[in-house]
Amino acid sequence: MKRVIALFLSLMLLLSLTACVPGVEEQSTDAVPFTVPMDDASYVYQAPQDATPLPGGAVIALAAESSALESGADALLWKGVQTFASTFGYTAQSYTYGDGGADTAEDALREAAESGAALVVCRGEEMALALYQIQANYPGVHYLLFDDEPHNEDYTAYTTDASVHCVLFQEEQAGYLAGYASVMEGYTTLGFVGTEEEPPVVRYFTGFLQGAEQAAEQQGEEVSVRVWYTGNLSDGDLVTSRLVEWFDNGTGVILANGGDLVRRTLDAANQTGGRVFATDWDQNALGERVLGSAVKCYNAAVQRQLYTFFSGNSTWGQNA
Numbered sequence: 179m180k181r182v183i184a185l186f187l188s189l190m191l192l193l194s195l196t197a198c199v200p201g202v203e204e205q206s207t208d209a210v211p212f213t214v215p216m217d218d219a220s221y222v223y224q225a226p227q228d229a230t231p232l233p234g235g236a237v238i239a240l241a242a243e244s245s246a247l248e249s250g251a252d253a254l255l256w257k258g259v260q261t262f263a264s265t266f267g268y269t270a271q272s273y274t275y276g277d278g279g280a281d282t283a284e285d286a287l288r289e290a291a292e293s294g295a296a297l298v299v300c301r302g303e304e305m306a307l308a309l310y311q312i313q314a315n316y317p318g319v320h321y322l323l324f325d326d327e328p329h330n331e332d333y334t335a336y337t338t339d340a341s342v343h344c345v346l347f348q349e350e351q352a353g354y355l356a357g358y359a360s361v362m363e364g365y366t367t368l369g370f371v372g373t374e375e376e377p378p379v380v381r382y383f384t385g386f387l388q389g390a391e392q393a394a395e396q397q398g399e400e401v402s403v404r405v406w407y408t409g410n411l412s413d414g415d416l417v418t419s420r421l422v423e424w425f426d427n428g429t430g431v432i433l434a435n436g437g438d439l440v441r442r443t444l445d446a447a448n449q450t451g452g453r454v455f456a457t458d459w460d461q462n463a464l465g466e467r468v469l470g471s472a473v474k475c476y477n478a479a480v481q482r483q484l485y486t487f488f489s490g491n492s493t494w495g496q497n498a
Contacts, residue, residue: 218460218473219254222261223481225489232488234267239295241286241305244274251458251476252301255324258480259299266488271295280331284308291316296492299480301325303376313339320494322483324476325378343487343494345479349378349457352472353385354392356433356455359470361393361401365430365453368403371421371443373436375407382435382457382472404429414442421446431455431469444468 225232240259246252256272263270271293275286283304290298291312299322300309306326313321313328321342328344329336338344360368370386372379387403394401404424408417421443424432433455434443440456447454447467456464456471487494 218475218477219257221258221475221478221481222265223478223485225266225485229489232266232485235269236296236488236492237269237271237294238263238484239290239293239298240270240272241283241290241298241300242272242274243283243304244276247272247274251325251474254459254476255299255301255480258477259484261477262481262484266485268488280304280307284311288312291319296320297322297484297487299324299484301476307331309342310335310337313337313342320487320492322480322487324479340494343483345483347378347474349381349472350385350388352457352474353382353387353433354389355385356457356470356472357386357389357391357403358393359389360431360433360453360455361390361397361399363431363469366394366399366401367428367430368401369421369424369429369432370403370405371417371432371434371439372405372407373439374409379407379435382433386433408437408439414438417442418445422449425450425452433457433472440464 238259240252240256242252242256247256260270262268271290273286273290273293275282284307287298287300287305287308297320301324303326305323306328307330309321309323310328310330319341322345323342324345325347326344327336327346328338328342357368368386368390370383372383383405390401390403406420411417417439421432425446429452431453432443432447434440435457440454440461441464443454444464444467446452448465452467453469454467455469456462458472458474459476460471460473462468462471
């Protein structure tokens, strides 16, 4: 049976507020309880019946890589922005960039900020790098950043302006459930493949390992998990070839995270009969070799955050 594991079981919202003393920052982290939607893609946020109607009229912009709007995480964010805008009387606009890295991401982010939008939504490392550079340059513009915090290139400096709200997910919980489910399905030789050894990717692996070990202990089994961070390896065929070797050597399930690794792992699984656990959004429809998906509810998350922002006088409050 395929499983969709919803990471929204525990969503952490990270808000950084600049204190009155120059150079000092205070961070508050609030856990927001939430009933996981069975289908994130079709989610529509419903305001409380006694809520004051939102003012509407403002522009909400999404800055993202152009190809990312076709499917995946950014596509779900864009769907959420559009759904919220049509539900509550706002205007949704998208500003995209090509495959040029952080520099072109910054161009798209600047274009969105200069468009007159009240709020700019963005996601991921490239946007975090870009936002680190420009976040204080556009007074009156607010930002909603998913999956990262504004930081410099070598991760030695993090600065989050009061205009920026960061939504971070607890990937270790989704990874835990994926590892647990894999072992309970009868697989005890597992693998994890990720791109860079970055915090969200590492959290997926840590949880995956812990969940697999917990299930194995309950079942009286022994479990082995091998891990591979591909780094800047751009040869997709080489990646697939190595994953084929993993499956041929007895690896039953591989959890794949980042880039096109789910597709590459699925190619290897189709050749060998192995199974894949996908991450970030529901990818069960890719085929029978997909054992399940560890899902971040991007569509639901962005709608909820937009409602919080606009119901709070278009600003990020202490308890956002």
